[in-house]
Amino acid sequence: MSFTLETTDMDLGDTPIENIFINDFMPMANGTYVKVYLLGYKYAHDRDEKIEVTNQTIAKHLEIPLEDVLRAWDFWESKGIIEKIQNNEENKYNYKVKFLNLKQLYIKNNLSLFETKENIIQKPKTITPQELIDANQIPAINKMFNQIDYIIRRQTVTTEKQKILSWIENYNMNPDVIEKAFFYGVERKGVKSINYIEGIIRNWYDNGLTNMESIIEHFKTQDEKYYRYQRVMKSLGLDNRPISQGEMTVIDKWFDKYKYSLEMVLKGCEASSKVANPSINYIDGVISSWHNKGIQTLEDIEEKDKPKEKKEYKVTKAQQSKSMPLKTRFHNFEQRTDKYTSEELENIARRKREAYNQRAKGEA
Template identity: 45%
Template sequence: MSFIKGSTSIDLGDTPIENIFIDVYMPMTNGTFVQVYLLGYKYSLDRDPNMEVNNMSIARHLNIPLSDVLSAWDFWESKQIVKKHKADGEDENNYTVEFINLKQLYIDNNYKANYNTQVNNNITEKKSDTYTCSPTDLVEANKVPEIRDMFVEINKIIARELAPNEKLKVIELLYQYNIDPPLIVEAFRYSKKQRKVRHILSYSAGVIRTWYDKGVFTVEQLQEYLIKQGERYGLYSRVFKSLGFGSREASEAEMKVMDSWIDEFKFDLDLILAACQNSSKTPNPNINYINGILRDWHKKGVKQVADIENLDYKEKKTFSYKPTQSTPKIKTKFHLAKSRGDKYTADELEQLILNNQKQRLNR
């Protein structure tokens, strides 16, 4: 699907809307609040002094109740993208609406020293020692490649796009616990694949809190923790990382094969990872290839990493080939007889050939 903008020969005016509003703020609310914002924004760009605009005229123009207009301005003010300035008089609904320049918000937050500084400066601390994030924080976070990749991976896991308010909750988790974005992805994957939960966002938040309390702040620490807890998820993740599969999830068939390494072969993680390292001999290693290595080791009685070295030594000793200093020439039946030319010199051979040719010509 694509979109094409048509052209016109008559200029009827344009109202430029910042993309930040369309991408970040517009999906947050209903269409009525968006209509109020856009119409008010258009009026802010019109310089006609004869045009009188107020909340009541906006309500009539959009054919909506006045209360909806007032609620819309309250909502956008809570998102910190407009400011209401009360005017003199008794009418509480008579105020001026100032539209905040969203591009300037972006520019103000664009130059941070590094990611850690970004995290610390984007945290707003409450009295209860919890944290909350604003849409501005989401705009700021989306500039970080690691966070953008995190959202992409989460979308794949839950098979849909995260809503803006859900993204804010994820960013809040990231800032609150100061953990790596890949660890948040693992929390969603763990919740979705292992626990089959329905409310995955809230459950993933609980998983992250548990891991944080256990001192787990990185994916590597998570793998060690889960393996110690007897969680097969940690094994799958560690094997896939060793094989360079990135963030790809293990299929049911692959998990079944990896389970057999523990349940049937009784192998520990070190021995399994040794097989993964051994897979460097092939350009495209996969689970079946590793399974072939481990099954062969199992048949030959390998039970620990030290046994691999002994096995390799025995196989090399059995099938070793030591080349000699000089390779003898191979003789065939054509080399058994001594050549007749051995008793003639080169000049004698040449004269003999000439004489034979003269005899043939004389015939």
């Protein structure tokens, strides 16, 4: 004995659609994306193995381009309610679509949200005085506190140090990142408040900026001027101190007035290797001289900024005479021997010797 059900020639079945889709997801999509989702969901619900359904099938059934079907699946995947499972690596359009259970997603999302709120409610870790003393023995921590005192131009008190040290634990920040937060707060915002700096740290943490590489990249896209200041100061070895407003103005001139690229400016900064104490003003002299000579590219530097060759000059007789030492009144002194001949001088010397000998005998 067997049992069978008669089927109709027409599809008069039912396809249950979750109200979560109708209430939350359907309003955010255009009509084509909704139609693609519903038809695909129907095929998945029917599970008729005799019927092979592809994206081309859906496009033909809805009388829309295949590109619209593919864009619809990309959209729903971005909303997290389907998964695309690749069947053939050679054909990227030939993939299966897995419809996720919206009720289960709803429960998971609300559970994770609840857990997140619980974590937020938890009291942040506080640092004890003994932990602060122990942490100060670590060179990186000690350097961080010294740098912070230098940046804000005053000594931080114990409670402030405890709070700053807690950022390492609560926000998973390295000491160099905390130093950079103080640099940024003072240089760009002009604020030295510990609470304000913590706001910067928290914002970086929320955006996943927990190391120097990601923060510098963030400056590059979000705060181009500050990124340029950092690159210039680092190339001069001056990145261990805050940049002054005057230095910012000079650096801005190189980019805004002279229209130099960062590559050109950093090339100019290489001149700092020639001096013991490099400064922004010294580099400004180099870069301003390039601007005055019409130098705009690295190639121009080779052509227009060559050192001048020393010219060789022939020394004339007049110059030779000028180079000879000047005679003074002592050179014009006439010696008494200038009016006697050598023979007369010899006779005079002989007579003096004879007279001397006679006097010597008489005394004896």
